[in-house]
Amino acid sequence: xxxxxxxxxxxxxxxxxxxxxxxxxxxxGTSTLTLGGLLKHLAHVEDSHFARLWTGSPVGAPWDTVDWxxxxxxxxxxxxxxxxxxxxxxxxxxxxRSRAVVEAALREGGLDQLGAYKTRGGERPRLxxxxxDLIEEYARHAGHADLIRESVDGLTGEDPPR
Numbered sequence: 319x320x321x322x323x324x325x326x327x328x329x330x331x332x333x334x335x336x337x338x339x340x341x342x343x344x345x346x347g348t349s350t351l352t353l354g355g356l357l358k359h360l361a362h363v364e365d366s367h368f369a370r371l372w373t374g375s376p377v378g379a380p381w382d383t384v385d386w387x388x389x390x391x392x393x394x395x396x397x398x399x400x401x402x403x404x405x406x407x408x409x410x411x412x413x414x415r416s417r418a419v420v421e422a423a424l425r426e427g428g429l430d431q432l433g434a435y436k437t438r439g440g441e442r443p444r445l446x447x448x449x450x451d452l453i454e455e456y457a458r459h460a461g462h463a464d465l466i467r468e469s470v471d472g473l474t475g476e477d478p479p480r
Contacts, residue, residue: 319429319449320420325477326456327413330360332478333463334406337470342402346469353466355394356459357405361412362393363455368419371448374434380408420449 334342334353342354362381369377376382384392397405423431429446436442467473 323453328478329460333467341470343398344470346466351462354397354405357409358397359393361409364412364416367448367452368416371435371443372433
């Protein structure tokens with residue numbers, strides 16, 4: 319599972335690599351989705367999944383200052399205000415925090431241990447479920463990234479070059 323997640327992370331990083339601000343702001347067709355927006359969204363997903371679902375702690379900055387009810391797509395839309403360096407740093411820092419949380423969790427137990435979050439029905443996610451949800455989120459958005467990047471400069475492929 320960790321290998322699958324790392325492959326998806328590497329694919330996103332590759333699809334966003336080497337682009338300037340215009341490249342990260344490019345859209346395809348009528349969609350408003352951008353590579354920069356995907357980077358920021360997935361940084362939020364990384365932080366929120368492990369803070370909220372796993373440790374039961376509040377999500378930190380910059381996510382904790384957003385009024386998500388009035389701006390549910392804030393992560394996607396606000397990325398246009400950030401530089402490529404800021405977006406990549408935000409995403410890389412979120413990934414590093416997630417890796418550290420997973421590493422510590424695996425030292426303490428296996429994939430079937432329970433996270434802190436409780437549903438209304440009292441159910442708690444297992445680490446396996448949190449990781450699978452993250453893999454799914456990346457895989458879905460990797461497809462978006464493929465199409466957007468190809469429209470920017472023709473880059474295609476499933477995996478980054480070795």
